[in-house]
Amino acid sequence: MDSEATPVKAEITLRVNGAEHRLDVDTRASLLDVLREDLGLTGSKKGCDHGQCGACTILVGGRRVNACLALAVAHDGAEIVTVEGLAEDGRLSPVQEAFIEHDGFQCGYCTPGQLCSATGMLDEAERGWPSAASEDLRVDPVLDDDEIRERMSGNLCRCGAYMGIVAAVREAAARREAAEA
Amino acid sequence: MTDRLESREKVTGEARYAVEYPVEGVAYAAAVQATVGRGEITSVGTEEALRLPGVLAVLSCENAPELRESGDAELALFQSRTVSYRGQFVAAVVAETLDTAREAARLVRVEYASEPPDVELRADHPGLYKPEKVNPVFPSDTAQGDADEAFAKSAVRVEATYTTPAEHNNPMEPHATLAQWHDDGTLTLYDSNQGASGVQKTIAGVLGLEPSQVRVVSPHVGGGFGSKGAPRPNVLVAALGARATGRPVKFAVPRQQMFATTGYRTPTIQRIRLGADEDGHLDAITHEVVEQTSVLQEFGEQTAVPTRMMYKAPHRRTSHRLVRLNVPTPSWMRAPGETPGMFALESAMDELAVAAGIDPIELRVRNDTGHEPESGLPFSSRNLVACLREGAARFGWAARDPRPGVRRMGRKLLGTGVASSTYPAYMRPSEATARAEPDGTFTVRVAAADIGTGARTALTLIAAEALKVELGRVRVEVGDSRFPKAPVAGGSMGTSSWGAAVVRACEGLRGKLNGSVPPEGLEASADTTDELKGRDRYARHAFGAQFADVEVDADTGEVRVRRMLGIFAAGRIVNPKTARSQLIGGMTMGIGMALHEESVMDAEFGDFLNRDLAQYHVPACADVRDIEADWVEESDPHLNPMGTKGIGEIGIVGAAAAIANAVHHATGVRVRDLPITPPRLLPRL
Ligand code: FES
Numbered sequence: 001m002d003s004e005a006t007p008v009k010a011e012i013t014l015r016v017n018g019a020e021h022r023l024d025v026d027t028r029a030s031l032l033d034v035l036r037e038d039l040g041l042t043g044s045k046k047g048c049d050h051g052q053c054g055a056c057t058i059l060v061g062g063r064r065v066n067a068c069l070a071l072a073v074a075h076d077g078a079e080i081v082t083v084e085g086l087a088e089d090g091r092l093s094p095v096q097e098a099f100i101e102h103d104g105f106q107c108g109y110c111t112p113g114q115l116c117s118a119t120g121m122l123d124e125a126e127r128g129w130p131s132a133a134s135e136d137l138r139v140d141p142v143l144d145d146d147e148i149r150e151r152m153s154g155n156l157c158r159c160g161a162y163m164g165i166v167a168a169v170r171e172a173a174a175r176r177e178a179a180e181a
Numbered sequence: 182m183t184d185r186l187e188s189r190e191k192v193t194g195e196a197r198y199a200v201e202y203p204v205e206g207v208a209y210a211a212a213v214q215a216t217v218g219r220g221e222i223t224s225v226g227t228e229e230a231l232r233l234p235g236v237l238a239v240l241s242c243e244n245a246p247e248l249r250e251s252g253d254a255e256l257a258l259f260q261s262r263t264v265s266y267r268g269q270f271v272a273a274v275v276a277e278t279l280d281t282a283r284e285a286a287r288l289v290r291v292e293y294a295s296e297p298p299d300v301e302l303r304a305d306h307p308g309l310y311k312p313e314k315v316n317p318v319f320p321s322d323t324a325q326g327d328a329d330e331a332f333a334k335s336a337v338r339v340e341a342t343y344t345t346p347a348e349h350n351n352p353m354e355p356h357a358t359l360a361q362w363h364d365d366g367t368l369t370l371y372d373s374n375q376g377a378s379g380v381q382k383t384i385a386g387v388l389g390l391e392p393s394q395v396r397v398v399s400p401h402v403g404g405g406f407g408s409k410g411a412p413r414p415n416v417l418v419a420a421l422g423a424r425a426t427g428r429p430v431k432f433a434v435p436r437q438q439m440f441a442t443t444g445y446r447t448p449t450i451q452r453i454r455l456g457a458d459e460d461g462h463l464d465a466i467t468h469e470v471v472e473q474t475s476v477l478q479e480f481g482e483q484t485a486v487p488t489r490m491m492y493k494a495p496h497r498r499t500s501h502r503l504v505r506l507n508v509p510t511p512s513w514m515r516a517p518g519e520t521p522g523m524f525a526l527e528s529a530m531d532e533l534a535v536a537a538g539i540d541p542i543e544l545r546v547r548n549d550t551g552h553e554p555e556s557g558l559p560f561s562s563r564n565l566v567a568c569l570r571e572g573a574a575r576f577g578w579a580a581r582d583p584r585p586g587v588r589r590m591g592r593k594l595l596g597t598g599v600a601s602s603t604y605p606a607y608m609r610p611s612e613a614t615a616r617a618e619p620d621g622t623f624t625v626r627v628a629a630a631d632i633g634t635g636a637r638t639a640l641t642l643i644a645a646e647a648l649k650v651e652l653g654r655v656r657v658e659v660g661d662s663r664f665p666k667a668p669v670a671g672g673s674m675g676t677s678s679w680g681a682a683v684v685r686a687c688e689g690l691r692g693k694l695n696g697s698v699p700p701e702g703l704e705a706s707a708d709t710t711d712e713l714k715g716r717d718r719y720a721r722h723a724f725g726a727q728f729a730d731v732e733v734d735a736d737t738g739e740v741r742v743r744r745m746l747g748i749f750a751a752g753r754i755v756n757p758k759t760a761r762s763q764l765i766g767g768m769t770m771g772i773g774m775a776l777h778e779e780s781v782m783d784a785e786f787g788d789f790l791n792r793d794l795a796q797y798h799v800p801a802c803a804d805v806r807d808i809e810a811d812w813v814e815e816s817d818p819h820l821n822p823m824g825t826k827g828i829g830e831i832g833i834v835g836a837a838a839a840i841a842n843a844v845h846h847a848t849g850v851r852v853r854d855l856p857i858t859p860p861r862l863l864p865r866l
């Protein structure tokens with residue numbers, strides 16, 4: 001049994017927030033644990049470790065992913081953005097700014113996941129991906145409050161900051177649209 | 182309208198929570214839970230676990246160091262072979278990595294001599310007893326006049342039993358501790374809690390240390406809602422693990438283990454009787470509460486306590502009965518007492534309004550009182566009626582047709598409901614220091630906790646006002662037991678208690694300052710113990726009115742809250758921006774209580790059956806459509822230098838009743854057992 005019990009390691013490369021990391025990871029380790037414990041990127045939070053709360057949401061190849069459900073070894077070569085990578089040169093992203101403006105958080109523990117989720121979600125909507133709240137699947141979705149609430153429902157906030165979160169995402173979406181127009 | 186001062190840290194991921202501090206050579210703990218609900222541990226097999234490479238230690242009742250008694254039997258970690266409830270921590274592993282620790286915990290073989298556990302709360306349980314007091318120090322029972330006789334003679338009567346289930350706080354950050362021992366025998370705990378001073382004192386006591394030998398660091402805490410008000414066994418798992426291995430040890434309680442080991446709200450069974458005259462004036466109120474505690478430790482939720490002060494009535498009786506079960510010890514969860522108690526009382530008031538044919542707001546207005554009924558003390562201020570009136574105007578109550586079950590929109594039945602809200606304005610002694618720095622800035626320190634309440638921001642506003650300087654020159658530091666001793670962030674008393682000490686320290690500093698600040702700075706400290714002893718006797722409470730607008734799907738029984746409005750009277754509001762969020766947060770949790778949250782006890786084996794966030798549903802983004810919170814101006818000179826009453830808990834109080842009352846208005850069905858889920862509602866539609 002010893003051979004089974006000895007941790008199996010694998011070498012992988014992760015690009016996180018633009019920096020490349022060569023890592024020897026336990027094949028059992030989740031991306032979340034590798035980010036938090038090996039890379040010291042503790043911005044991504046662990047609320048449940050079971051894909052049920054969204055606190056660990058990160059962007060992998062631009063898409064939102066629950067880092068607690070992703071095995072690190074399966075993400076060799078992945079391009080990852082965490083909450084630490086949302087601001088550019090110390091300038092907060094529009095989503096981050098809108099969260100402060102609308103008080104979209106209290107304790108802040110769900111916040112990194114909310115921010116990554118909102119960032120990824122705005123891209124999904126822009127690409128025309130529908131959600132369960134989309135009335136017509138043939139046209140590009142309009143991010144009204146129902147759409148935002150549906151698309152943000154994978155991120156729990158026990159402090160109950162949803163009113164602020166929805167207002168913040170609404171504003172970030174509007175600003176993005178204005179920037180593109 | 183001040184932004185949270187730590188906003189930037191929180192949106193960039195820089196804010197560090199308990200197990201996120203970088204320390205050299207850290208190891209990880211994983212805990213083993215009892216798999217039986219009652220019994221004795223006969224053996225703990227650790228061989229297999231210890232053979233795993235990377236395992237550093239296994240701790241259990243067979244080798245744990247002796248701990249001192251603390252008054253909280255839940256903290257007697259690994260001190261006995263007795264299993265009091267299923268899910269109790271019986272062993273812990275420390276290993277080089279999280280994965281190894283978890284794997285090793287699975288390999289620890291604990292054997293038990295077990296007996297059938299007694300886990301079911303029933304109103305006729307033979308073990309029911311009258312506790313000496315309920316949380317924190319209220320008498321179990323009270324009586325005025327002859328409530329039975331008055332009730333029997335009343336023209337309009339309501340008699341009903343309401344139940345609330347066990348509910349779990351479930352802060353998003355789990356209970357978590359990083360423990361590090363130093364060469365001089367002192368201990369640092371980076372810990373997620375609601376009060377560093379309290380954790381320091383309690384844990385030092387348990388470990389046989391002086392408080393000065395334990396430092397608790399917790400500048401950012403990912404929520405608590407009461408469950409982090411006192412240290413839990415997780416602190417000791419980390420501290421003992423670190424001592425056994427000579428390494429710093431992290432232990433964050435896995436979500437599934439939180440349900441048994443970090444506290445919850447007791448289920449309640451509440452029988453209420455209201456007797457009134459034809460005009461709705463109450464003559465008799467009785468409120469009899471049955472709830473559970475554990476075989477380890479008594480905790481009696483003060484569920485009937487709000488009934489003692491809410492409405493005028495000459496005849497009144499309240500009581501609490503507990504039964505000791507093989508269950509985890511219940512504890513504080515947002516507004517303990519008021520939350521379940523006001524669900525029952527305010528549902529009953531709605532039933533009385535229907536029975537008497539009186540508008541529910543009018544009914545409450547008629548039973549308002551200027552004196553606290555049982556104590557006879559005058560209220561320092563009581564603006565319940567103002568909240569009801571203001572809320573009614575803004576909610577559009579006047580146009581409401583009182584008939585239940587007559588508004589239909591397609592498949593949806595529509596209805597609105599109202600309930601009163603209240604929470605005491607507690608205060609406890611606190612210390613604080615204020616320092617003038619030579620660079621013209623000020624540093625204020627108090628071992629307060631900002632668990633998401635906005636305490637840091639509110640205290641900075643308070644300090645700047647007391648110092649008469651602009652906000653940017655003041656830095657308030659909280660969340661460290663090295664700072665002046667402060668009471669817990671609980672009982673909605675944080676801002677009032679810490680703020681008063683901050684004001685006094687700042688006033689003291691201003692008295693000392695005469696122009697220039699010496700190079701070493703200038704400091705003043707304050708302790709409000711004496712000031713609080715000298716306060717005049719008043720009944721001090723915040724009040725509020727909760728309004729809910731719901732739709733019920735007639736085919737599925739699903740209830741959705743379309744809109745909620747809460748109007749509160751809570752003294753002076755220090756920072757409207759964060760205050761509004763906190764009140765809305767409480768109301769959001771109220772939606773959870775009304776519609777979703779229920780921890781189900783496994784009647785055969787013990788422990789809760791639903792132990793994760795998929796099976797214990799807390800409100801998600803899509804559950805919250807439109808919640809508005811606001812307040813009426815209230816200036817109360819009998820509180821504290823700021824004039825604050827506290828807002829952390831009142832937002833949840835009455836919210837579930839307003840929703841249940843709206844469900845009745847929509848459907849004509851009175852649901853007296855929370856939560857109002859489709860299986861409870863649909864068969865009755
Ligand atoms: S920690 Fe990943 S979803 Fe909860």
Ligand code: FES
Pocket residue numbers: 104105106107108109110111156157158159160161353403404633
């Ligand atoms: S801000 Fe506390 S959980 Fe969302």
